[in-house]
Amino acid sequence: MTPVALPQAYLDVTSAFMNERFPQATPKKVAGDVQRMSDAFTADREELPGSYLNHPPSRSAYLAFFHPQQVLRALSAIQETRRRAELRGLWPKPDVLRVVDLGAGLGAMTWALLASGDLPEQIEITLVDHQKSALSDARDLVLRVAAALRPGSPPPRVRTAVSQLQPWLDKAAAEGWRYDIALLGGVLNEIKPPWAPMIQCVLAILDGPAPGGGLMLIVEPALPPFARSLVEARDELVGSTTTIAPCTHARTCPLLRLRKDWCFTVRPARLPPFVIEQARRLGHQNEEVRYAFWAATPRAGAALPEHPEDRHGRIVSDPVPGGQVLCVAGERERRDERAPGLRRGALLRR
């Protein structure tokens, strides 16, 4: 797998924005805030206030450390989703692309979409989050990144909605607002499962007349409770959606029946130098990104799979005695123990 990397424009926009918006955020202070947030994002989640991104020190730490990693995870997930959706004629190609980024934070998912390849000249982006200051920065950041990546194209039209997701989704459905692409990055893990009811509301605001009915992409941390909640939601909605990725089949997930395995993707990544330095200090890996994801359209049987289901599989375990585990057609299979080890998420055809 080729490493996923950030375009230089992203690094330039981030460092200019850090200097302008957070002049007091010295590398030392940011490192301290990264440590505090990292602890809170993992062990002491309850200690993180719901409005954490409204506090400038947390926001600058997020932008310097967590945001670039989220963009890389999202970019990797979008690259796979896009490639596989295009093979099936399910990648939206309207004249005006309408995107909604739900739980947008600083807009990492939208940044990744903007770097994913050709997009229509005209893009309308709606950023929804309950943290007002984060959204205001997200709007600026998205406009700057779009200008850097798409010189000569009109700037996207960016709207922000300061709101909790559920009331906003209810309003969007009632008003008939429709989108071609809905992005959710790292937001569901901040919401108590089960997630299927909320995801159903997201699917309801995608554009029915579009080829597959629009496209939804969810990216969550590769940790067992979140990856499993996501698969549970997929299983619940499997009959009314078409999965584009990560699965190579349209059946329920074989891993949910097991306690030890869960589905996530590992991709080599080129992290920015500051992120590498902090990741080393925190004892985190610094050469790859890991994430759980689900990309789907809101219509069952929207297109045939890109390859026959019984001949297309995904690696769902590390190399283990007895052979690495492969998910094929909704069943687990073992690869030959002598076969070279592959990363989780690698796709295999036979």
Ligand SMILES: C[S@@+](CC[C@H](N)C(=O)[O-])C[C@H]1O[C@@H](n2cnc3c(N)ncnc32)[C@H](O)[C@@H]1O
């Ligand atoms: C970990 S951040 C991820 C931000 C961004 N999507 C990313 O990928 O970097 C989670 C975001 O979800 C937002 N959020 C969490 N629960 C929410 C809810 N119920 N309604 C609206 N926003 C929510 C938080 O305010 C935060 O900005």
